Amino acid sequence: MIDKKIRIDPIKNGTSIDHLNPGTALEVMKVLGLHDTGIVTIGMHLESKKFGYKDIIKIENKELTQDEINKITLISPHASISIIKNFNVEKKFEVMLPKVIEGSVKCKNPKCITNIESVETKFHIITKSPLKIQCHHCERHMKKEDISLL
Ligand SMILES: [Zn+2]
Numbered sequence: 001m002i003d004k005k006i007r008i009d010p011i012k013n014g015t016s017i018d019h020l021n022p023g024t025a026l027e028v029m030k031v032l033g034l035h036d037t038g039i040v041t042i043g044m045h046l047e048s049k050k051f052g053y054k055d056i057i058k059i060e061n062k063e064l065t066q067d068e069i070n071k072i073t074l075i076s077p078h079a080s081i082s083i084i085k086n087f088n089v090e091k092k093f094e095v096m097l098p099k100v101i102e103g104s105v106k107c108k109n110p111k112c113i114t115n116i117e118s119v120e121t122k123f124h125i126i127t128k129s130p131l132k133i134q135c136h137h138c139e140r141h142m143k144k145e146d147i148s149l150l
Contacts, residue, residue: 008043014060016082017072019048019094024076025055031071031149034059051078070104071149073097077128097125101133106148112138121150 020028025042034040038060048054055076063083064072072079073095083091101123107114114121114137122136131144 008041008056008058010087011039011041011058011060011084012087014038014058014062014084015064016084016089017057017059017064018054018080018082019051020055020057020072020076020079021051022053022055025057027075028055028057028072031075032059032064032068034062038062067104069095070098070101074101074105074131074144074147074149077131097128097131099125100136101125104150105133105142106150107135107138107140108142108146108148109135109138109140112140114138 017028022045025044029040029042040060041058043056045053046056064081069081072081074097077095077097080092080094082089103120103122105121105123107121109115112135113119114135119137123133123142124136126132126134126141132141133147134141
């Protein structure tokens, strides 16, 4: 039998995003716009004791902004994030949806003011599982599959 275990090298400084839903690593990469940063390591469909399978992304020399963390949370609500300093985990936390998301999600309603004028989008989280959010401006409800990230 071939040993399919993959070892992902530790990084010296940067951010490790663990417990991503399997198959979401590329989507996360896309919203983070990581194509022009430093070294990025991706592990997809790795075995996870907690969830069966998971994806992992490690990004050297990058710290995530709150906006980026919110986007990851919308894609993969069980992700955990580790800040690595000098090969040590300096801080580790699980992502959590805030009550309000500002500026990360596009409103689905074409008549919404955020799609007509340069008004920042703002959504209230109605339920977390299944995910339902409501536009602050036009009150349109959106489900997870309606969400497109800005
Ligand atoms: Zn709206």
